Amino acid sequence: MMTSRRFPSRELGVALIAALAVLLACAMDAAAHGVTEGDKGYIQEITGVMILPFVYLGAKHMVTGYDHILFLFGVIFFLYRLKDIGVYVTLFAVGHSLTLLAGVLMNISVSAYLIDAIIGFSIVYKALDNLGAYRRWFGFQPSTRAATLIFGLFHGFGLATKILDYEMSLSGLVPNLLAFNLGVELGQLIALGLILIAMGFWRRTRGFMRHAFGANVLLMAGGFIFVGYQMTGYFLF
């Protein structure tokens, strides 16, 4: 009888939490010291239409946006057919694109902490959904498509808040913003590809269904950590 596991899923879970902690630490911005560095520094130095640079910045923003990635991971966790994956990813993309564009162009400035806390909650929601919690507790399954679209809207507001913080020059704003949005979708596809390859290996292991439970619990924990971190920031600053 085969007892060996091809991929150690418990260690995977620990690694996920550790990676989350490291990412959280890196996410805390270094205090500005006169010279604004990195992406924000670059954006403040340029004016006019610069399509490819903004496509790159959008892609980078999404690939390093672990809160968005974790939600996406939760959404596709139990999606196996490419068609299903395509539908849900499109719903998420439509949701966040709408509010990304509306949020920046209408200068809707919500507290970044609050909106990021809601994004953290979206991760918790999706993890619970994967665990079948709503059917267990309420006897009914809320529409996963609606949830993906609605949370997508909130993710987009989070993106818009970060973009407003970049202080993009008004000159060339609309084309640059559309380029950024395109970049976000490209970044999403890149992240999705990597996740699907990893999930492909994982799903083939014998222990997957057992470890899937633990993995979603860890995902939920990650979501709660994110909520707590953002809400603390909200009340402190």
Add this chain to the structure above:
Amino acid sequence: MYNAPKSNELPSTAKLLKSTLLAAVLAAVVLATVVLPAEYGIDPTGAGNLLGLTKMGEIKVSLAKEAAQQKAAAAAVTKPAVAATAQPRPQAETPAAKPAGASAPAMRVDQMVLTLRPNEGKEVKLAMSKGEQVSYFWWTDSGPANFDVHSDSVKHRIDYRSYEKGRKERSEGVLEAEFDGKHGWFWRNRTSRTMTITLEVKGQYSEIRQEV
């Protein structure tokens, strides 16, 4: 659990390994043509330049260098300040030898002319006490300059506080010091021609210096 898998829908191991290899190759290509140029200005294939991303990396690298230089300069400045405060203070009860009025600066007028090559940045700061005001007027001779009106204070341990940032050919107004410290302007020339910036100030300050 929700949406249980059917194993015949799963991709085969062979397919997965091929996908992993493909992903690794794509990653190497993207790294060399997009990411390294855009983050560090390193462009081994020349594609980064074509895409307009190498310039982004060069700007980011120069900003990071300047930030590091500022940090080093600030650290060097705070050390002697710390040494000074470690000396015993004169008694507060005895009246100060210097009457307060003598240290209040009179109205001063100054003009500074700076030459900025493309991509060069320069900074002028005025040493002012809280509440003092200076009216200023600066202009460039060709094209707009990126500017940042900001302050810092060793005494209050404020590294950087910005009041206004923008990109203009001229600007005038009144600068009022919110705290004791250095207050002034940082300009950067992001045009392709060398520019001259002239600054005229009039008001209450004890020192005017070009910091960068």
